[in-house]
Amino acid sequence: MSAIPTEQITGLILAGGRGSRMGGVDKGLQNHLGLPLAMQALLRLQPQVGALMINANRNLAAYESMGVPVWPDALADYPGPLAGFLAGLERCETPYLVTVPCDTPNFPVDLVERLAAALVAEDAEIAMAATREDGQLQVQPVFCLMATTLLESLVAFTQGGQRKIDRWTGQHRCATVVFDDADAFFNANTLDELQRLQPR
Numbered sequence: 001m002s003a004i005p006t007e008q009i010t011g012l013i014l015a016g017g018r019g020s021r022m023g024g025v026d027k028g029l030q031n032h033l034g035l036p037l038a039m040q041a042l043l044r045l046q047p048q049v050g051a052l053m054i055n056a057n058r059n060l061a062a063y064e065s066m067g068v069p070v071w072p073d074a075l076a077d078y079p080g081p082l083a084g085f086l087a088g089l090e091r092c093e094t095p096y097l098v099t100v101p102c103d104t105p106n107f108p109v110d111l112v113e114r115l116a117a118a119l120v121a122e123d124a125e126i127a128m129a130a131t132r133e134d135g136q137l138q139v140q141p142v143f144c145l146m147a148t149t150l151l152e153s154l155v156a157f158t159q160g161g162q163r164k165i166d167r168w169t170g171q172h173r174c175a176t177v178v179f180d181d182a183d184a185f186f187n188a189n190t191l192d193e194l195q196r197l198q199p200r
Ligand SMILES: Nc1nc2c(ncn2[C@@H]2O[C@H](COP(=O)(O)OP(=O)(O)OP(=O)(O)O)[C@@H](O)[C@H]2O)c(=O)[nH]1
Pocket: 014, 015, 016, 017, 018, 019, 020, 021, 022, 027, 055, 056, 073, 077, 078, 079, 080, 081, 082, 083, 084, 085, 100, 101, 102, 103, 142, 187, 189
């Protein structure tokens, strides 16, 4: 049994970025193995959670066709992934929200289970993924499980004009889960990186 029942966790696909390193395209709609990246992320997250949502800021109809609720940022001007966290927390109807970005199609299939175990074991409010690169711990802050009660805190933080994820998570009890397979977190920020994800 998982530490937190699956039905208490809502999964949020973060697809609200500018995609500037990919030439400004809507990254979540880029094709990967025959499906849009955001759809690949939805399918991978679906067995790990009880409900799903997408955060996107462009081409909302295309995202809506994926069959789950779509919420744009309430904050203007693409202030970064925390705006997506905020949109998700505002709409989340379960005690926990977990986020994954749309550009990392091979993320672990036990992501949520392991984040939930750490959150409970460490009595934390947030559990975040990390990898090790050249012996250095590399946090993967957009892979984040959080208690929905943090909404008020994030509203206050973003209203103060703050944007940095680690500045916000640093205000809370935060567990870090190290995943050995760093390749699973390879994300396509450029067209070249998206190409590298395709099988040869
Ligand atoms: N809601 C929302 N999500 C964002 C924003 N900026 C980035 N993200 C998301 O955060 C995740 C990680 O961001 P990046 O990989 O830097 O993606 P990006 O912003 O689309 O791409 P770049 O413009 O090239 O940095 C992705 O899932 C993005 O969709 C934003 O302003 N609002």
